[in-house]
Each structure stands twice: as C-alpha cells, then as structure tokens.
Amino acid sequence: LRLIYTTTAVQRKNVGASGPEKYTEAFIKKQVEEFNLGKRHLANMMGEDPETFTQEDIDRAITYLFPSGLFDKRARPIMKHPTEIFPEQRKIQWGEDGRPFHFLFYTGKQSYYSLMHETYGKLLSVLKYQDQLPAQDLPPQKEKRNLAGYRWLTKIELEEILLEKLSDYDYSRFIQLLQKLMTLPCGEIEEEYIKKFSKEVPVQLQKVVIEPLKYDERGVAFSTGEGARKTARATAVVYDNGSGKITVNGIDVLHYFPVLQDREQLLFPFQFLGRVGKHDMVCTVSGGGRSAQAGAIRLASAKALRSFVTEKEVEFMRQAGLLTYDPRVKERKKPGQEGARRKFTWKKR
Numbered sequence: 001l002r003l004i005y006t007t008t009a010v011q012r013k014n015v016g017a018s019g020p021e022k023y024t025e026a027f028i029k030k031q032v033e034e035f036n037l038g039k040r041h042l043a044n045m046m047g048e049d050p051e052t053f054t055q056e057d058i059d060r061a062i063t064y065l066f067p068s069g070l071f072d073k074r075a076r077p078i079m080k081h082p083t084e085i086f087p088e089q090r091k092i093q094w095g096e097d098g099r100p101f102h103f104l105f106y107t108g109k110q111s112y113y114s115l116m117h118e119t120y121g122k123l124l125s126v127l128k129y130q131d132q133l134p135a136q137d138l139p140p141q142k143e144k145r146n147l148a149g150y151r152w153l154t155k156i157e158l159e160e161i162l163l164e165k166l167s168d169y170d171y172s173r174f175i176q177l178l179q180k181l182m183t184l185p186c187g188e189i190e191e192e193y194i195k196k197f198s199k200e201v202p203v204q205l206q207k208v209v210i211e212p213l214k215y216d217e218r219g220v221a222f223s224t225g226e227g228a229r230k231t232a233r234a235t236a237v238v239y240d241n242g243s244g245k246i247t248v249n250g251i252d253v254l255h256y257f258p259v260l261q262d263r264e265q266l267l268f269p270f271q272f273l274g275r276v277g278k279h280d281m282v283c284t285v286s287g288g289g290r291s292a293q294a295g296a297i298r299l300a301s302a303k304a305l306r307s308f309v310t311e312k313e314v315e316f317m318r319q320a321g322l323l324t325y326d327p328r329v330k331e332r333k334k335p336g337q338e339g340a341r342r343k344f345t346w347k348k349r
Contacts, residue, residue, distance in 0.1 A: 232288025
C-alpha cells in the first residue's frame with residue numbers, strides 16, 4: 001500500500017453537503033459558553049462589571065459599537081442568548097448516531113401529527129365504549145358538555161404548545177376533530193382531554209363596575225352615562241318613571257334631530273330593552289355632526305340604562321354592541337386624488 005499525500009483542503013469537512021447544523025445539547029452548551037465569554041469581553045470593553053451586565057446593557061453596547069442604518073431590524077447586528085436564537089423544537093430529536101427518536105420526524109410536523117393520532121385514538125376509544133353499551137333502540141344519551149363561556153385555542157396558541165408552525169388547513173382539521181369528539185353521545189368521558197385545548201372566556205361584566213341608582217330631591221331614581229362618537233361627546237341622565245320625554249341641550253329631541261334615522265339611533269337602547277316611554281332623559285352633547293352626536297347619546301343612554309336592568313340584560317346589551325365604543329373616524333383625503341377614495345375624472349387629453 002502506498003500512502004497518498006492529501007492537502008488540508010481535501011481533508012476539510014464539506015459543511016454544505018452535511019446539511020443544516022443539528023442543534024444538539026452539546027451544540028447549545030458550546031454556544032452558551034461562547035456567549036458568556038463574549039459577554040465578559042463586551043463588558044470589559046464598555047468598562048462595566050461582567051457580573052451585573054444584563055441583556056439590555058448588551059443591546060445598548062451592540063448598538064453603540066456597531067451602528068447600523070439598515071431599515072429592517074432583523075438585519076441589524078445582535079447578540080442574544082442561544083436559547084432565544086436557536087429553535088427549541090430542534091434540540092433533542094436524534095441520538096448520537098443521527099437517527100431521530102420519533103417515528104413521525106420526517107413528516108416535518110411530528111408534534112402536530114402525533115397530536116392528531118392521539119386525538120383520533122380518543123375518538124376510537126369513545127366509539128368502542130358506545131358499542132359496548134347494552135343493545136337498545138337508541139344509545140343512552142348523556143348530557144352533552146356545554147361550551148358556553150369557552151373557546152378553542154387559537155392557531156398561535158396551539159403553535160406555542162407544539163413548537164411548530166401550522167397552516168390554516170392543519171389547524172382547522174384539528175379543531176374539526178375535537179368538535180367531532182365533543183359531539184359524540186359519550187364524548188364527555190374525554191372532557192379533561194378536550195379542556196386542554198380550550199380556554200375559558202372571562203365574562204365582561206366582571207370587569208365593569210355598574211354604578212347603583214341615585215335619587216334626586218324628589219325621590220326619583222336616575223343614572224348617568226357618558227358616550228363618544230368621532231369628535232362628539234355626550235352625557236345622558238336617565239330618570240325612572242318617566243313619560244318618554246327627551247331633551248338635548250335644552251331642546252326637544254324632535255327639533256334637535258329632525259332626521260328620523262338619528263332619532264331611531266338615539267332610541268335604540270330603549271327599544272332593545274322594551275322601555276320606550278318608561279324613562280325621561282336629559283342630554284348634553286357637543287362637537288361632531290348630527291349623526292355623531294346621535295351615536296354618542298346612544299352610547300351614553302345605554303350605559304345609563306345598565307343601572308335599571310338585570311345583569312343578564314346587560315350581557316345581552318353588550319352582545320348587541322350597545323355598550324361598545326364605535327372607533328370609526330373619517331378617512332383622510334389622499335394626495336393625488338379627489339377624496340379619501342374618489343379619484344379625479346380621467347381625461348385622455
């Protein structure tokens with residue numbers, strides 16, 4: 001045998017052919033050591049104590065030492081901890097021989113497909129349980145789980161659990177499978193499993209404090225509310241045991257709002273609760289146009305009416321949008337065109 005001399009260039013490992021770097025525990029540990037060493041050097045360069053040098057100090061030092069005018073912040077130089085840079089889901093997925101641990105690794109979404117397998121297994125177990133029930137005309141119908149006040153996890157929340165990116169189609173398939181499991185006659189035996197992928201929606205009424213009724217010198221109960229719409233601001237005082245009289249800035253509502261549409265908008269909270277003609281209302285409004293003022297008074301009167309009704313009716317009002325501020329404003333005019341959306345008339349010459 002004859003030894004053939006080879007250069008170091010031939011002996012050098014082909015990094016491109018070996019594929020992407022595998023983020024093993026040893027690799028992450030090495031990166032952490034290099035980060036800590038670089039952090040100490042950076043602290044010494046800035047004249048700071050390495051033991052109290054925080055991530056904010058690192059970012060400030062990098063910005064000072066490497067000023068960059070690049071628009072995209074992702075292209076600017078950074079120095080972050082390796083756990084923030086390298087994806088967590090790729091840390092421990094293969095052994096020392098390079099073979100992946102999970103049999104679904106090469107699907108590209110092993111956590112997602114594993115979850116689908118598990119959920120479908122739950123579905124089959126529930127169906128098997130139903131088939132083992134005594135033969136009857138109809139299987140025994142148990143009380144179905146009430147999901148009122150709950151919502152499914154969003155796609156982003158599910159991605160944070162699985163540590164994988166999902167498409168809208170993948171997310172909808174999983175939610176459909178959960179809904180099918182939940183609607184089975186005996187699906188409540190897997191209620192704990194379903195709860196893992198749903199969240200309780202807090203009731204809005206628990207966050208809003210409704211002021212109690214007040215009484216004037218005549219002993220008449222009243223409540224006050226404030227509302228806004230565009231640049232209009234309104235305050236409404238609703239009195240109990242009234243005749244339906246409404247005044248706006250000291251003027252009768254028929255004269256202040258001659259347009260029927262504005263009066264209908266103003267009276268909608270009373271109509272929704274079936275209280276038209278049962279209350280008197282005194283309003284003060286300023287700013288905006290007639291339509292904006294009517295919307296502001298509607299919101300103010302709806303807030304004032306909360307003190308006269310039950311919590312259940314208040315929740316119905318919230319669901320109908322009566323207690324929600326309307327954030328819409330006039331769209332600005334754009335340069336080069338006639339209005340906010342309208343373009344100039346095109347002329348050939």
